[in-house]
Amino acid sequence: xxxxxxxTIIQKYHVRGILxxxxxxxxxxxxxxxxxxxxxxxFSNLGQFFALLGRMANPDWQYLNVVVQPIIETIQMxxxxxxxxTAVAIPFAFLAARNLVKSxxxxxxxRFVLNLVRTLPDLLLAALFVAIVGIGPxxxxxxxxxxxxxxxxxxxYETVETIEKGPIEALRAAGANKIQIIVxxxxxxxxxxxxxxxxxTFEINVRASTVxxxxxxxxxxxxxxxxxxxxxxxxTAVIIIAILIVVVxxxxxxxxxxxxxx
Amino acid sequence: MTEKxxxxxxxxxxxxxxxxxxxxxxxxxxGLSFSGIQASAGEVSQSIIxxxxxxxxxxxxxxxxxxxxxxxxxxxxxxxLGTFVSGxxxxxxxxxxxxxxxxxxxxxxxxxxxxxxxxxxxxxELVLAIMFIKAVGPGSFAGVLAVSIHSIxxxxxxxxxxxxxxxxxxxxxxxxxxxxxxxVLCLATLPTxxxxxxSFTLYRFEIAVRSASIxxxxxxxxxxxxxxxxIQTRSWSRxxxxxxxxxIMVTAIDWLSGVLRKKLV
Numbered sequence: 001x002x003x004x005x006x007x008t009i010i011q012k013y014h015v016r017g018i019l020x021x022x023x024x025x026x027x028x029x030x031x032x033x034x035x036x037x038x039x040x041x042x043f044s045n046l047g048q049f050f051a052l053l054g055r056m057a058n059p060d061w062q063y064l065n066v067v068v069q070p071i072i073e074t075i076q077m078x079x080x081x082x083x084x085x086t087a088v089a090i091p092f093a094f095l096a097a098r099n100l101v102k103s104x105x106x107x108x109x110x111r112f113v114l115n116l117v118r119t120l121p122d123l124l125l126a127a128l129f130v131a132i133v134g135i136g137p138x139x140x141x142x143x144x145x146x147x148x149x150x151x152x153x154x155x156x157y158e159t160v161e162t163i164e165k166g167p168i169e170a171l172r173a174a175g176a177n178k179i180q181i182i183v184x185x186x187x188x189x190x191x192x193x194x195x196x197x198x199x200x201t202f203e204i205n206v207r208a209s210t211v212x213x214x215x216x217x218x219x220x221x222x223x224x225x226x227x228x229x230x231x232x233x234x235x236t237a238v239i240i241i242a243i244l245i246v247v248v249x250x251x252x253x254x255x256x257x258x259x260x261x262x
Numbered sequence: 263m264t265e266k267x268x269x270x271x272x273x274x275x276x277x278x279x280x281x282x283x284x285x286x287x288x289x290x291x292x293g294l295s296f297s298g299i300q301a302s303a304g305e306v307s308q309s310i311i312x313x314x315x316x317x318x319x320x321x322x323x324x325x326x327x328x329x330x331x332x333x334x335x336x337x338x339x340x341x342x343l344g345t346f347v348s349g350x351x352x353x354x355x356x357x358x359x360x361x362x363x364x365x366x367x368x369x370x371x372x373x374x375x376x377x378x379x380x381x382x383x384x385x386x387e388l389v390l391a392i393m394f395i396k397a398v399g400p401g402s403f404a405g406v407l408a409v410s411i412h413s414i415x416x417x418x419x420x421x422x423x424x425x426x427x428x429x430x431x432x433x434x435x436x437x438x439x440x441x442x443x444x445x446v447l448c449l450a451t452l453p454t455x456x457x458x459x460x461s462f463t464l465y466r467f468e469i470a471v472r473s474a475s476i477x478x479x480x481x482x483x484x485x486x487x488x489x490x491x492x493i494q495t496r497s498w499s500r501x502x503x504x505x506x507x508x509x510i511m512v513t514a515i516d517w518l519s520g521v522l523r524k525k526l527v
Binding site: 028031034035036041042045046049050053054072073075077083116119120122123124127128130132133134139174181193207210211214218221226236240246247 | 286289291292293294299300303306307310335336338339340342343346378379381384385386387388389392393394396397398399402405406407452461472475476479480483486488490493494495501505508509512513516
């Protein structure tokens with residue numbers, strides 16, 4: 001006998017779907033009230049926004065000469081920051097990897113610290129470091145170092161956890177110690193992924209470092225802030241175009257390198 | 263080439279890579295004008311650590327609407343609303359940028375879409391926030407607008423990749439059963455990619471929470487404004503409690519979104 005499959009009440013009246021819709025709409029209404037959304041104001045002032053865009057559409061090309069030096073500074077900041085962050089991240093990545101460290105305590109504490117570091121947004125770190133070391137690219141390098149430390153350590157320990165056990169066991173059987181196992185069994189397996197992630201983080205840091213200067217942490221952001229506060233939107237446009245060009249070049253460079261690696 | 267020289271060139275190839283690398287690093291270190299660390303650095307970091315261990319608990323809730331809890335909720339509201347709007351706005355951009363399997367000749371269409379998305383991604387979110395502040399005045403609404411426009415860059419890219427990697431069987435089945443383009447879109451394409459779209463949107467929400475918490479530094483609402491103020495006035499116990507608040511908020515949202523995403527995919 002064929003029977004028509006019965007549906008439970010929850011399925012029949014689409015309880016889950018309706019519930020999700022209601023929750024979502026309530027959240028939407030609540031957050032609109034919280035943030036004071038006023039679409040009429042938005043549409044009535046849209047002209048002002050487009051006037052601003054219009055002024056940005058006529059870039060002040062003369063300003064390009066001024067922009068080149070800080071853009072280069074931005075790249076240098078990103079490079080040093082990423083490198084310092086990576087160097088510090090590597091030992092932490094090994095400590096957090098499940099297949100290398102058996103002690104739950106060590107692993108747990110390491111992962112907890114890494115999670116804490118990762119929650120901090122980049123500009124927040126920049127504001128803190130500007131307060132600590134003073135205005136200038138030094139603050140930017142420190143910010144990016146901490147920022148990339150959090151990101152890279154996670155990417156790295158996830159890579160380390162995917163490696164093959166064979167070489168580790170072979171070395172252990174031959175009597176190698178922990179350091180020797182890491183150097184001869186783990187690193188050769190992960191080095192290509194590590195370099196690829198390093199380049200990826202570098203890309204992200206180049207993007208991030210362009211705004212760090214807004215709070216005084218060096219690089220092109222300083223000029224971004226200067227042009228915006230003096231209402232020279234034609235100069236802002238030049239800066240944004242310069243950032244776009246640099247980001248596209250760095251991205252495609254790092255993409256080509258990464259494709260070759262993997 | 264003899265065996266030995268082959269071995270030699272293979273073995274020491276990395277050395278040749280070291281030379282340009284060393285040059286690049288030297289160039290960066292010399293090029294950066296390290297202004298030197300200011301004299302009070304040690305003192306300031308000590309007071310920051312002191313502040314972190316002695317947070318200003320009175321700030322957590324005082325009923326004025328300017329306390330930590332209400333500003334954290336406001337930050338979450340900015341991120342939620344911004345991500346929601348951007349999730350909807352990204353869908354047309356995604357179809358624009360996706361490279362279709364059939365129309366091999368229409369590369370210019372997807373390439374132009376991809377370029378627009380790169381442009382949106384690179385346009386600094388802070389500048390966008392400042393532009394919206396000019397339009398709607400300082401406050402969280404400007405933050406919502408900034409998040410919703412900026413997120414299109416990343417969401418559009420992720421969505422279009424989801425469309426490119428989609429299973430085409432369902433579409434073909436509908437076409438062969440006589441469905442028109444609209445049927446295919448509503449009954450095959452969108453249902454296939456929806457779980458992925460929602461998962462990406464949740465992921466972007468995590469990022470939006472982080473950026474909403476710093477947008478306040480330029481006056482676009484949320485927890486960033488009092489944070490920057492506290493750092494500038496050097497009230498470190500206030501900074502400590504706000505940092506605590508941000509860390510707890512981000513951790514909770516990451517966890518929640520992780521759970522939800524696991525259920526989706």
